[in-house]
Amino acid sequence: MSPRSPERRVLAVSNARLLRPRLLDWLRANSGSRVRLVCGSPGTGKSALLEDFALATPGALVLTVAPSEPAASFCERLAQILGLDTDFASNLERLHQASAQRNALLVIDDADAGSEQLTDFLSGLFEQRAGELRFVISARTRDTFKNPRLLVDGTVARLPAAALNFTVAEIAQYCDQRNISYTSKDLSKAHALTGGWAIATAACIRYAGATGCSLNECMTHWRNEQAHALSEYVRHELRNRNAENTMLRVLSPDGGQVDPGDLSTLERDGLFVEYVDGRFSVMQPVRDFLGTHAARGLLEARIERPVMHVSVLGEFIVSISERRVAFMRRRDAQIFKYVLLKPTGRASRSELLDAFWPNHERQSALQGLRTACSNIRQALRDATNQDDATGYFTADGDLAVPRERVVLDVDRLAALVASGDVCLASGEIRSAITNYESARALYHGALIVDVAGCHYAHLAQDADSMFEHAREQLQVLVPSGSRLAGGNVVFQNKRIAQA
Numbered sequence: 001m002s003p004r005s006p007e008r009r010v011l012a013v014s015n016a017r018l019l020r021p022r023l024l025d026w027l028r029a030n031s032g033s034r035v036r037l038v039c040g041s042p043g044t045g046k047s048a049l050l051e052d053f054a055l056a057t058p059g060a061l062v063l064t065v066a067p068s069e070p071a072a073s074f075c076e077r078l079a080q081i082l083g084l085d086t087d088f089a090s091n092l093e094r095l096h097q098a099s100a101q102r103n104a105l106l107v108i109d110d111a112d113a114g115s116e117q118l119t120d121f122l123s124g125l126f127e128q129r130a131g132e133l134r135f136v137i138s139a140r141t142r143d144t145f146k147n148p149r150l151l152v153d154g155t156v157a158r159l160p161a162a163a164l165n166f167t168v169a170e171i172a173q174y175c176d177q178r179n180i181s182y183t184s185k186d187l188s189k190a191h192a193l194t195g196g197w198a199i200a201t202a203a204c205i206r207y208a209g210a211t212g213c214s215l216n217e218c219m220t221h222w223r224n225e226q227a228h229a230l231s232e233y234v235r236h237e238l239r240n241r242n243a244e245n246t247m248l249r250v251l252s253p254d255g256g257q258v259d260p261g262d263l264s265t266l267e268r269d270g271l272f273v274e275y276v277d278g279r280f281s282v283m284q285p286v287r288d289f290l291g292t293h294a295a296r297g298l299l300e301a302r303i304e305r306p307v308m309h310v311s312v313l314g315e316f317i318v319s320i321s322e323r324r325v326a327f328m329r330r331r332d333a334q335i336f337k338y339v340l341l342k343p344t345g346r347a348s349r350s351e352l353l354d355a356f357w358p359n360h361e362r363q364s365a366l367q368g369l370r371t372a373c374s375n376i377r378q379a380l381r382d383a384t385n386q387d388d389a390t391g392y393f394t395a396d397g398d399l400a401v402p403r404e405r406v407v408l409d410v411d412r413l414a415a416l417v418a419s420g421d422v423c424l425a426s427g428e429i430r431s432a433i434t435n436y437e438s439a440r441a442l443y444h445g446a447l448i449v450d451v452a453g454c455h456y457a458h459l460a461q462d463a464d465s466m467f468e469h470a471r472e473q474l475q476v477l478v479p480s481g482s483r484l485a486g487g488n489v490v491f492q493n494k495r496i497a498q499a
Contacts, residue, residue, distance in 0.1 A: 019422050020045075023163065027049075033154065033155065034155050036157050037137055037142075037144070038137070038159050039139050041283065046139075047138060050109050053107065057105065059105060061107065062107045063081060063109070064110055066114070068115055069113070070114070070117070071120075075121065104134070106135050107135075108122070108135060108137040110139070111144050112144040122144070123145055127145075141268060161267075161270075162274045166191070167404050168188065169403075169407045169411050169412070170196075171196075172407040173416065174201070175208075176412055177419060179438075180205065180209060180214065181214045183321070184319070184322065185216075185306040185321055186215040186216045186219065187307045190215055192284075193285065193288075194284075200226075205218070207226075238271060241271060243266060246262050246266060247266060247271070247272070247282075251287065251290055264280060307406065307407055310409065311409045311444065312341070313413065313445055313446070313447055315444070316333060318333075320383050320384050326382065329372075331356065335356060335369075335372050338456075339400065341456040345400055346399070346401075347399050347400075348398050349369060352399060353365045353366070355454070376393055377393060380393055391405060392405060410447060412442055413439050413463060413467070416442065417435070417439045417469060417470050420436040420473065436473050437470075439466065443463070443470075446460060447459060447463050
């Protein structure tokens with residue numbers, strides 16, 4: 001396989017892919033690190049994320065390492081893209097020194113795919129502290145860095161592999177983008193089946209988009225028809241790394257005990273094992289479809305708890321399985337909304353006392369908060385017909401709403417507008433219009449800030465700005481008298497052809 005062209009690429013974003021603001025925000029937030037590393041197993045969307053980031057980042061220079069690519073080949077392309085004399089490519093040390101002095105952002109996809117000599121060269125380049133050269137890279141394994149100190153001394157900011165998995169909210173955004181119908185239980189089922197694994201999630205949604213079926217129907221098809229293909233894909237990747245037997249030992253251990261060394265090795269090599277909350281675990285769909293019947297039997301239990309839909313644009317509405325949560329008091333709803341809209345979905349008791357009982361005696365305020373927590377739990381139990389509401393709200397210490405179980409309309413609005421902007425920049429006009437129209441339809445009114453000095457006042461302003469941006473773009477793209485026809489946007493006096 002020959003290396004890709006050294007010229008800077010113009011990256012097009014397929015309308016089958018959803019822009020992921022959550023991950024792009026992480027890359028931007030860590031711009032102070034010399035190296036930003038996106039590390040994960042095959043099929044987790046690393047390359048797509050880097051393409052989206054490069055497209056949205058003026059001046060980013062993009063290189064992709066070809067499988068087993070020699071150092072000389074890559075270095076010739078590196079010299080050319082940095083504007084260096086190609087004679088540097090024949091002397092790795094000189095190229096290393098010269099390139100490190102360039103003030104540039106290099107986006108390197110599959111950084112660990114090349115030859116061992118190339119991996120050594122890149123590792124040295126990443127470690128070089130002089131100069132202004134910065135990197136955003138993707139790789140399967142942390143062994144891209146020969147010096148592990150880089151991963152702990154602040155040189156490298158590493159996106160956890162599990163963060164690449166789609167959340168239920170992102171699955172909902174993906175469906176919104178492609179006009180696929182779903183219920184809250186459908187979303188829960190989709191997330192349980194795929195574990196949020198990008199390649200599996202995308203396959204499901206593409207099938208639904210191509211056939212016009214609902215999310216529930218495409219999940220049934222995917223499980224019946226695509227699980228075998230997924231298993232073969234996983235086995236192929238494992239065989240390429242001589243790791244199939246290791247994975248089978250993990251899934252069906254002798255004596256019922258898994259060797260921690262096997263899990264650690266698979267995780268380090270980027271082979272379908274993640275390290276989350278202090279423990280190793282095989283990625284959910286791999287465990288379901290390669291593991292035992294007992295492991296698969298846990299799947300239905302995971303589907304039982306549907307996701308929670310929350311609307312804050314206009315009227316505040318919380319619903320689970322299409323049943324609206326009826327809060328007993330306005331204050332209970334305000335507290336739930338306050339906690340939910342925190343970036344972490346978590347707020348301390350002290351913060352809530354200051355926000356809702358600023359001039360009250362502490363014991364009285366604490367009792368008021370305890371009453372509100374009790375009322376919130378009861379409202380959630382009534383809506384779900386379940387005795388346990390901890391999947392949606394907890395109050396042990398801090399108050400928390402697990403955001404991974406929430407589909408929030410303002411998040412969907414942000415994702416749709418951002419996707420519209422990327423599609424527009426890459427010339428996919430029809431896809432841009434679809435995203436902007438979906439965003440406009442989602443906006444039912446302003447996000448009401450009903451708590452003095454509330455932390456989400458800026459979010460309300462951002463939502464208004466996003467809606468206005470979508471509306472203005474549609475006025476330009478679909479002016480009065482225009483129509484959509486046959487995959488093209490037809491204007492009164494001109495036509496914009498679609499790729």
